Amino acid sequence: MEYNFREIETAWQAYWATHKTFAAKDGGDKPKYYVLDMFPYPSGAGLHVGHPLGYIASDIIARYKRHKGFNVLHPMGYDSFGLPAEQYAIQTGQHPKITTEQNIARYREQLDKIGFSFDWDREVRTSDPEYYKWTQWIFIQIFNSWYNPRTDKAEHIDTLIHIFNTEGFKGTTHDILTGDIEKDLIAFTAEEWKQFDEKKRSDVLMNFRLAYLGESFVNWCPALGTVLANDEIKDGVSERGGHPVERKMMKQWSMRITAYAQRLLDGLEELDWTDSLKEAQRNWIGRSEGSSMKFKVDGHQGTFIEVFTTRPDTVYGVAYVAIAPEHELVSLLTKEDRRAEVDDYVTKAKNRSERERQADVNKITGVYTGTDFIHPLTGEVLPVWIADYVLAGYGTGAVMAVPAHDERDYKFARHFEIPFTQVIEPTREHDFSKEPWTEKEGTMKNSMALNGLEVKEAIKKAIEEIEKEGLGKGKVNYRLRDAVFGRQRYWGEPIPVYYKNDIPYVLEESELPLVLPEVDKYLPTEDGEPPLARAKDWFYSPLEGGARRAGDVTEKYPYEYSTMPGWAGSSWYFLRYMDAHNNGKFADKQLMDYWKQVDLYIGGSEHATGHLLYVRFWTKILKDLGFIGIDEPAKKLINQGMIQGRSSYVYRVEGLNLFISKGYYDLIVKEGAIARETIAEQIEKQLGDEFYSKFKTTALSVSTHNVDVNFVENDILDTEKFKNWRDDLKTAKLLLEDGKYICGYEVTKMSKRWYNVVNPDDICEKYGADTLRLYEMFLGPLEQSKPWNTNGITGVHGFLKKLWKLFYGSGSFAVSNDEPTKGELKTLHKTIKKITEDIERFSFNTSVSNFMICVNELTDAKCNKRAVLEPLLICLSPYAPHITEELWKQLGHHESIALAPFPDFNEAYLVDDAINYPVSFNGKVKFNLELPATLTVEEVEAEVRKNENTLKFLDGKEPKRIVVVHKRIVNMVV
């Protein structure tokens, strides 16, 4: 019987579905294991072969852990809110819900064909009201909390109200501050707080809430009609669509992730994530230690400019202070005679897009305000400038400029001819007329109290000095910004907020979900409101006696019109899988305590600073508020590499509809015109005289064209398929080499544009899902990016056929019950050992090789013994579940192989009686010596010493030293 993978795979996929073979149990005696894939956005293009790479790896782990006796949770779902479906809706008028459902159906169909062991009963979709009800609920909890620096965790807002009731608010020095926006709040006493009206109280609390409505500069993308988070912008343009982004002051919902900056940083220590990923998060959080300092403005009594610096040691070298164009003091500090110039500069700087700003990094611009400040330690009078190299969003939006010791300050001072002094003596030859000395080493000079100190000591001393003088204090700054939480878009979770008398209120839990309303168009309204403002009769009316009032309502309050960003739903989905259908809670506490955190999380590295930071942030909030018991979502995380496309090329001679094989093209590139002769000769031979004369009169101009990779195998073009591709190719002539048309190739992204998208369905159709699974693993280490190249797939497919032949060697199923030989047992146990080690360290590519070795050895030994083949099938089943299920059944088993325990390997079968010692002299191997394995190190040395080969190579000399590594090598030093 042939290996009929199509029948086998369809049958077993149906079996698993009807028997719910992979349903996870919520509890029991078995230890739990939670393996999760980053859940996909169901795009219209469907899956290509790159997507399942991580899913296959996690599926192998899931199946392996089941064999090893774990209760495995391995779920899948969809991050189904998002921009592409909405853009499509705008273009076609089709409701994004419909497109999304179609795309999900397509994804599911494709996933099912690969034989994953997902527990589909737990599927979640972020766009399902049953799901986003709880996303909204979590938003409400976050809204109702603040970060208490005294306890260093999030607490209910009531504890803050209690502080206000008892202590009031002491302003900028109060120890309850965590964010940037509370700074501007004016101090009040407990008595004053009690007098505040509701609006005033709401406004005050808004400065502390972890989900807050605040005025801030945002990344506005006009083309998408929405704001974007920092991680949604790449190189100054939107990640999706590549549209320009502007800076804009807007009132926005935000999440105070900055309060968690330090904990997000510290939490990385305990995580088993890759160094590069942790490093990316550290960079993104961007912690820097330094000091804040206040400079008194000359001529403005009581006005100070506060700066942040990481180099307080250089305070005596300050030449000027520069403030950002958006700085609040700009207007006040501008002298009347300079106002026109300043206004002009500020307007220009503010209107520049993010991209222009980044492109102009080397262009030095700035303007003098006309106002000066007084250096607090030296009493010098120095200028205040406005410069766009100072960022409004970082630190205090103002810097103390020390040109002698900072790159940007140096360039600025040079450009505007601002004089400056050197305060550090460099440790080596240095020319200050060419560049600044920016190293954190050297000896202080021109610095009064700091003179003679080394830079590192000077930093400490300077902070002490500054604190003593009351000029400022040591401070830690983070690059991380609060995360904008509102999107002016339709296809997202409605934010569960309504406005009454201009005060935002959150909905009651009983009023959730706030369902996304229907709208006539998915575009903003004429007066620029988000699409939700189009919804008819969509307003909040208060509950009466716990139920919505029927009929006419007199009280109508508008809802918030912006929706949540893409990261909302994905920031807690791993918890929902633990209890996917709970109607009363986001997930049951007991179940969450059982499943705890994700044991293994697999996904792409593109989520390093977005999703993976937000999901850690929400996990910490939920922990602080007592809803969950874990502090980090995923203990171990692997980034699978990207599978790139491999584009194939054909080479067309212009004007002739002639395509020449790669060899001729290479010849032209290498030899130029000389190649023409060779090609002409071939044309005459292959295409006849008539075409030859046409060729002779044509200029040899060759262009490169992408060709659909589905027409190409091992770089050889299927000429029939190619000619039938398009009408103009029907009459095309092909110049072959050795009877074949060879294509060129290049590694690019997998995209329709390059005709190089390979669909997993096609591979399943041609070779089967088991081959696809094995092959994707075989391509190379999981974490490495690699191009998709089907060149080797036949080898993997051949391996499965060879495995099949061990059972069906004689044409029909024949397995013997004989005792296996020592050699066969060695092969089996070596394989069990290798596979176990490989899986435990996620080295899937090497395990596929090891299976091949095993099957090759068993084939050579003509082994068809049950005692060997049964354990082998179990080892292989995580990788190739269908074929192993089928053969398992043929062996007479009535239960799925997925439930069989993983075989233990027995070291005894692996022990050799003799060891082959390579004997080397000065590290060079001269001969091999076989010795009994029982010999000790001393005995080996003695044996080697008296060996005649040794004596020959020693040639009478006494070795200086003999190194014996037990059971490995012997090395003589002579």
Place this chain on the structure above:
RNA sequence: GCCUUCUUAGCCCAAUCGGUAGAGGCGCUUGUCUUAGGAACAAGUAAGUGUAAGUUCGAAUCUUACAGAAGGCACCA
């Protein structure tokens, strides 16, 4: 500019603790089978580890510098 990871046969990749560089697959060559092509089966084929230096009895593996590739961060004070 800074940070992280990588570089081994024609190609994809192994070598787990510093211990004989090679297991596996592709390709290629030859043979068997086959109506031919293809497929299948069998046998054979190749590098000294990007470059240079160092540590070591011994280096693909550790250290340093350089070159190349991929990814991340970036007027962040």
